[in-house]
Amino acid sequence: MISSTEEHDMGSNERAFNFSAGPGALPEEVLRQARDELLNRGGCGVSVAEMSHRGEHFIAIAEQAERDLRDLLAIPADHAVLFLQGGGSQQFAQVPLNLLPEGGCADYIDTGFWSVRAIEEARRYGRINIAASSHDDGYRHIPRQARWRLSASSAYVHYTANETIDGLEFDWIPEVGDTPLVADFSANILSRPLDVSRFALIYAGAQKNIGPSGLAVVIVRKDLLGRARRCCPTMLDYRIAAGHGSMYNTPPTFAWYLAGLIFRWLKAQGGLTAIAEINRRKQKRLYDTIDASGLYVNRVEAKDRSWMNVPFRLVDDRLDEAFLAGAEVRGLLYLKGHRATGGMRASLYNAVSEAAVDALVAYMTEFERERG
Incomplete structure (x- = not known):
């Protein structure tokens, strides 16, 4: 089963992974x-x-x-x-x-x-x-x-x-x-x-x-x-x-x-060419996970998908609250979709690290497996 809240609860000084659409994540070095x-x-x-x-x-x-x-x-x-x-x-x-x-x-x-x-x-x-x-x-x-x-x-x-x-x-x-x-x-x-x-x-x-x-x-x-x-x-x-x-x-x-x-x-970081390559990898990792899944779906035509904001839904929206609760105790924050559309949304701005995306993908895979 998915681990308990106690196992995943973050320490008071630990930084979370911030997927907020705005205000979004800022680089830790800058902060x-x-x-x-x-x-x-x-x-x-x-x-x-x-x-x-x-x-x-x-x-x-x-x-x-x-x-x-x-x-x-x-x-x-x-x-x-x-x-x-x-x-x-x-x-x-x-x-x-x-x-x-x-x-x-x-x-x-x-x-x-x-x-x-x-x-x-x-x-x-x-x-x-x-x-x-x-x-x-x-x-x-x-x-x-x-x-x-x-x-x-x-x-x-x-x-x-x-x-x-x-x-x-x-x-x-x-x-x-x-x-x-x-x-x-x-x-x-x-x-x-x-x-x-x-x-x-x-x-x-x-x-x-x-x-x-x-x-x-x-x-x-x-x-x-x-x-x-x-x-x-x-x-x-x-x-x-x-x-x-x-x-x-x-x-x-x-x-x-x-x-x-x-x-x-x-x-x-190497300017916009370098950051673009990082952003390309981040969005591909997340979209590939969604597309290979039987639980998550993104309805935007592939050629027009945003690199920065990835909305997705669970095919059974009764699982939404459980998904968000599990994400929060793992320090995966602000994944709830906009009130106008519902569902989920992960924003992958420049300051969102590849490690953050990896953690999100790992959780999504675990969540789906536990409910398979």
Whole structure:
């Protein structure tokens, strides 16, 4: 039989395996460095959380973070990098306020929960054409571009690069001609190399692969700055943010600092090519286990499966509570699926180790065997 809770219960100082969809796992090395620097960062006598955002110490932190992010993603010089408050969901409004003119139209691709949220918010500011959708089959695939129906005069084309809840991910970049291409990369940015030059604007909430929650990174082509509507709040105008180095007001300094540490950690791992290979192995190990099983199922078409967020169900949902309870006592945390979909979900962000995936796979195999 599966071992008892007492045998698997974790010690108070032991780290669990964190499969949360967000806020997600952070690299242990980064957390240790932040702990060691918490009271006195770099000999300056104060914590980063206490520093003036306009002082030389924090300016150096911010500038280094941007340089490292530019290096990791090979961000072209004609793109501005913004570190903003509000997370990814704020961008659902901020994008149309800056890029969708009065009376204009924008194209959106509907591939799941978060693209629907983006569409709903954008409709507050103008005409939105849903150029393609996989709603009818329960978001089990990404519509091939040959089926898209883009508008002739669209202000931009928006898509969600990775659906954290539905478990779909684009492994290709759409071709939209001269129309600005906008993408939500909240869940999969920095998980593999990306040709940023093909995008007019990329945005990403931090709490997956960048850092803690409360921060969003926006990478926007500079020629698009200055197009905000008259009604756009000053705080949401990309031109204002870019012109003030993302410091028009006090930014989320500690989150920005932690993001910078993670960028340096990624570079130390060998950059995005190296982390992509690790991520490829992690997702393959888990999907192979699901596909070979008689108890677990993932319904997303194989070519469109997310590397970062793996939803799965037990064929008998009466076993869900037992599965989650057994996982928790083994230190396999946050596997319960989103409330909108149910089931299970394992998020495999950059900081989730291969050892964590191995432990999850071992438990899933054991659980199925005991109920075979």
